[in-house]
Amino acid sequence: MTSRTIKVNYLARVEGEGGMLVRIKNGRVADVKLKIFEPPRFFEAFLCGRSYLEVADITARICGICPVAYQMSAIHAIEDGLGITVPLSIRELRRLIYCGEWIESHALHVFMLHAPDFLGYADAIQMAKDHRNLVEQGLELKKIGNEVISLLGGRAIHPINVRVGGFYRTPTADELAPLGERLKHGRDVCRKVVRWSRTLPIRHYSQQYQFVALRHATEYPMNEGRIVSNRGLDITAREYDAHFEEEHVSYSNALHSVIKGAGAYLTGPLARFNLNFDRLPPSVQELAREAGLSGACRNPFESIIVRCLEMLFAFEEAIRIIQEYRRPDPPFVQCEPREATGYAATEAPRGTLYHRYSIDGSGSILRATIVPPTSQNQKMIESDLREYVSTRVKMPLDQLRTECEQVIRNYDPCISCSTHFLKLDVEGEQ
Amino acid sequence: MSLKPKLAVWKFASCDGCQLTLLSCEDELLTLADQIEIAHFPEASSAIVKGPYDLSLVEGSITTPRDAEWIQKIRRASRSLVTIGACATAGGIQALRNFRDVKEFISIVYARPEYIATLDTSTAIAAHVKVDFELRGCPINKNQLVDVINAFIHGRAPAVPPHSVCLDCKRKGVVCVMVARGIPCMGPVTHTGCGVLCPSFDRGCYGCFGPKENPNTESLAYWFERLGLRTADIVREFRNFNSNAPEFRAESERQEKRL
Numbered sequence: 005m006t007s008r009t010i011k012v013n014y015l016a017r018v019e020g021e022g023g024m025l026v027r028i029k030n031g032r033v034a035d036v037k038l039k040i041f042e043p044p045r046f047f048e049a050f051l052c053g054r055s056y057l058e059v060a061d062i063t064a065r066i067c068g069i070c071p072v073a074y075q076m077s078a079i080h081a082i083e084d085g086l087g088i089t090v091p092l093s094i095r096e097l098r099r100l101i102y103c104g105e106w107i108e109s110h111a112l113h114v115f116m117l118h119a120p121d122f123l124g125y126a127d128a129i130q131m132a133k134d135h136r137n138l139v140e141q142g143l144e145l146k147k148i149g150n151e152v153i154s155l156l157g158g159r160a161i162h163p164i165n166v167r168v169g170g171f172y173r174t175p176t177a178d179e180l181a182p183l184g185e186r187l188k189h190g191r192d193v194c195r196k197v198v199r200w201s202r203t204l205p206i207r208h209y210s211q212q213y214q215f216v217a218l219r220h221a222t223e224y225p226m227n228e229g230r231i232v233s234n235r236g237l238d239i240t241a242r243e244y245d246a247h248f249e250e251e252h253v254s255y256s257n258a259l260h261s262v263i264k265g266a267g268a269y270l271t272g273p274l275a276r277f278n279l280n281f282d283r284l285p286p287s288v289q290e291l292a293r294e295a296g297l298s299g300a301c302r303n304p305f306e307s308i309i310v311r312c313l314e315m316l317f318a319f320e321e322a323i324r325i326i327q328e329y330r331r332p333d334p335p336f337v338q339c340e341p342r343e344a345t346g347y348a349a350t351e352a353p354r355g356t357l358y359h360r361y362s363i364d365g366s367g368s369i370l371r372a373t374i375v376p377p378t379s380q381n382q383k384m385i386e387s388d389l390r391e392y393v394s395t396r397v398k399m400p401l402d403q404l405r406t407e408c409e410q411v412i413r414n415y416d417p418c419i420s421c422s423t424h425f426l427k428l429d430v431e432g433e434q
Numbered sequence: 435m436s437l438k439p440k441l442a443v444w445k446f447a448s449c450d451g452c453q454l455t456l457l458s459c460e461d462e463l464l465t466l467a468d469q470i471e472i473a474h475f476p477e478a479s480s481a482i483v484k485g486p487y488d489l490s491l492v493e494g495s496i497t498t499p500r501d502a503e504w505i506q507k508i509r510r511a512s513r514s515l516v517t518i519g520a521c522a523t524a525g526g527i528q529a530l531r532n533f534r535d536v537k538e539f540i541s542i543v544y545a546r547p548e549y550i551a552t553l554d555t556s557t558a559i560a561a562h563v564k565v566d567f568e569l570r571g572c573p574i575n576k577n578q579l580v581d582v583i584n585a586f587i588h589g590r591a592p593a594v595p596p597h598s599v600c601l602d603c604k605r606k607g608v609v610c611v612m613v614a615r616g617i618p619c620m621g622p623v624t625h626t627g628c629g630v631l632c633p634s635f636d637r638g639c640y641g642c643f644g645p646k647e648n649p650n651t652e653s654l655a656y657w658f659e660r661l662g663l664r665t666a667d668i669v670r671e672f673r674n675f676n677s678n679a680p681e682f683r684a685e686s687e688r689q690e691k692r693l
Contacts, residue, residue: 016480019450043447043497044552049539050530054670061640065527065675068451068573116457116478127479129467139464147460158631160458161451161573162642165635172637335636409480420450 006030010393010405015412017117017127019069020419026393026408033394036386038412042419051372056082056341056363057168063359063374064162067420069112072105072153073352075166076227077359077374082168084241085346085363088339093332094170095227096325097156101166102226102350103322104152107190108160109353110273110311110318111149113416114201115142118308121410122204138200141193145315148190152322155183170336177329184326191319194312195291201312202295207407210302211391213384214266215275218351224283224317225276225351232279235266241349244358248375251383260383261375268383271355272415273310274301288317304388304414311416341367352377354416378417385415439587442474442487444508446494446501447528447556451573452519453477453493459576466580470587485511489586495521495528495556502553502562509563514586517559518579520572524644525678527572529556532678533686557678567592572642572675575627596647599624599639608633618658620671623649623681644676651685665692 010026021042027035047066054062059078064071076098083090090098115138116128125131132139150160155175157163165172216237218229231247232238239247251260263269281289281299292298292313301310345362355377362371392411396404443453457478459466473483490512496502509515517523525532531539532555540552559565569582569592578594585592599621603610611617611633619638621630625646632639645651651672658668672686 014476016476016482017478019454019477021445041500043501044540045447045497045528046531046536046539046542047527049542050527050534052542055667058670058674062527062674065449065451065572068449068454071449071451112454112457120480126481127472127475129464129472129479130481132464132467136464143460143463146458150458150460158635159573159628161454164632164637164640167637172632173635418450420448 007034008397008401010401010408012405012409015409017120017413018417018419019067020417022417022419024389024408024412026389028393028397031397033390033397036390036393038382038385038389040419048372048374051369054369056361056367056369059361059369059372060166060168061162061164066374066376067418068161069109069418070105070352070354071162072101072157072166073350073357075163076102076350077348077352077357078361079166079168080227080348080350081346081359081361082363083339083346084348085344085361086168086339086342087344088169088337090170090337091332093330094336096329097171097174097332098166099226100322100325101153101156101163103318103325104149104156106226106318106353107149107315107322108146108153109149110315111142111146114197114308114311114315115139115146117416118311118413119204121413122206122308141197145190145193145197148186149318151186152183155179167336169339170332170334172335174332174335176331180326180329184323187319187323187326191316191323194316194319198291198295198309198312198316201309204308206303207305207410208303209305209392211388213274213302214263214269215278216263216269216271216356216380217275217279218349218356219279220283222283224280224321227350231349231356233263233269234279237263237266241347241358244347244349245360250375250379261380262383268387269380270384271377271380272307273314273353274304274307275355276351277301277310277313284313284317285320287320288313291316304411307414307416341365354378354418355380376418378415378419381415381417385412385417388414438469438471439488440473440483440485441470441583442485442490442508442512443477444474444490444492444494445477446492446505446522446559447497448494448519448521448526450477450493452522452571453491455518455574455576455579456491459580462580466583470583486513487511488513489583490515492517492522492559493519495525495558496553496562497528497556498552505559505562514566515559515563516567516569516582516586517565518569519574520570520642520644520675521556522559523568523570523679524676525556525558527675527677529678530673531556533673569594570625570643571627575629578627595626597626598622598646598649599626599628599630599633599643602626603630603633606630606634611636611638612657612661616661618661618663618671620654623651623654640674641671641682642675644679645681649681651681652688655685655689665689669693
């Protein structure tokens with residue numbers, strides 16, 4: 005009997021606190037654990053009793069990297085419950101702030117967390133010693149994303165201007181105009197970045213994934229759409245609980261999201277891209293094809309290219325919105341609370357983010373349910389680790405450990421987000 | 435061996451937003467990295483340099499038995515320790531558990547409550563170890579963060595004023611949302627640093643930077659009542675992202691007794 009263990013006590017270059025354990029016995033993978041020791045924070049519990057108008061501000065604090073996603077899913081769910089429909093001009097501004105977050109979050113992952121894996125550095129700062137121009141381009145794109153969020157939301161992290169019904173204050177066309185110029189500059193840089201991404205040494209690996217993402221009648225999905233998969237799922241957010249469940253697996257300390265009767269699935273850029281390739285503007289499709297991708301990408305190591313393409317899409321979309329901008333007046337739709345349950349799913353940078361709220365007649369939250377993308381992807385991450393290691397059991401341990409970390413980083417996991425659904429692992433060490 | 439000062443970044447219960455602020459210093463980051471050695475920052479780097487560290491930035495609050503031990507080790511390994519953000523400085527939004535039964539909280543969120551090892555409270559870092567400076571905000575302001583790092587490297591005091599948001603609204607010429615429009619605003623008792631964001635966007639401040647120096651919370655609660663807020667609403671105003679900061683906690687408890 006031979007037994008080998010690959011262990012990472014503290015995963016670097018991911019958001020939040022997690023570790024990993026893979027055990028190989030007699031040349032076979034015996035055990036895989038994505039370990040999460042991020043402390044639980046109990047958002048669903050303390051949301052109870054808060055006002056429906058506070059939900060956007062409170063749920064933003066689940067994640068400092070994608071607060072806009074939480075704000076968007078939260079307000080859409082409340083509006084669904086209260087039967088509020090916002091005018092097109094408000095809808096467009098929401099899409100604009102979401103574009104800012106996609107750019108900021110994807111740029112952070114592509115340049116600061118993921119690229120060092122491909123180019124062989126410990127971090128972006130080390131990488132900058134040899135690739136200063138590349139890192140500066142990445143920081144520039146990230147900065148433009150943050151400028152979009154700040155202009156609309158007041159600040160890049162935990163914006164203060166988003167509310168049920170719309171915004172507290174909307175910008176004038178003159179205030180938005182300079183941002184349009186910055187975005188055009190960003191788009192040009194981003195085109196170069198897409199071309200750079202396909203020169204990276206990409207590992208060969210693929211699985212037959214079940215992809216899940218939103219799909220909209222005409223747009224690349226952000227705020228709205230049906231929840232679809234490449235295996236026939238096609239539902240509204242209101243039907244989410246009937247089709248998805250959280251499963252307790254004996255070998256793991258985490259609750260895993262699965263599709264009832266259909267198991268693990270992948271959500272995030274790869275799923276969105278594959279299920280919505282036809283909804284990308286022709287300019288983005290063309291660059292994708294140049295990179296050899298046309299909506300059937302099954303190699304998660306290529307997610308770095310897909311994130312660059314989605315960033316480019318977000319630049320194009322943001323430019324369009326600013327060009328067509330009509331200032332919403334009034335800035336938000338007035339609403340009165342009533343007893344209701346509301347549901348929504350939007351596309352966070354890391355994948356589909358589902359929220360459900362029940363409120364009473366005074367607008368007080370009775371129940372809250374939040375399912376972040378990373379808790380949905382956990383089971384797929386473990387499946388990838390198992391699959392990846394199974395054909396590389398003889399590889400030197402250090403190299404295998406490094407490559408396993410990269411398998412996890414392909415998902416851009418956000419452990420801070422996922423924790424309300426994960427059991428605390430007391431074995432975790434720092 | 436590098437002779438540059440060694441910086442470490444640590445995380446406890448939090449959203450990651452305050453340490454992300456360091457990576458959001460897009461214009462300053464590479465310059466900063468020339469001046470200091472980023473020795474421990476797992477969110478950004480897989481290279482970990484052993485301590486001791488000249489400056490530790492600590493994000494997040496203490497909520498588990500393991501973390502209560504861990505912060506002691508970090509303190510011992512750090513020449514200076516600065517907390518960044520509302521979680522590390524006041525317990526954060528997760529300190530709302532301090533006002534309720536945590537067992538009830540666990541059972542709402544988790545299917546198997548017996549597996550969860552957590553403390554009954556979420557507390558600030560200063561409740562556990564000596565803290566050299568507390569930087570406020572949910573999230574922190576990035577210019578203040580750069581200033582604080584500079585201050586500790588050069589042995590000077592940080593330039594972070596302790597006055598109210600209210601005062602800065604007057605300086606900036608933002609029309610008072612409370613006086614002019616009757617919108618409840620925490621600005622008079624809240625620590626400045628955000629750049630008077632909320633009033634500039636036609637909404638009341640919700641206190642995410644925590645209490646200013648010597649806040650008169652009782653007076654503000656009285657004015658909230660005059661504006662027509664119910665006592666339960668006033669409790670909520672003082673009980674969000676900095677609910678466990680002593681001054682806000684005292685006021686919310688004083689109001690709660692009136693319920």
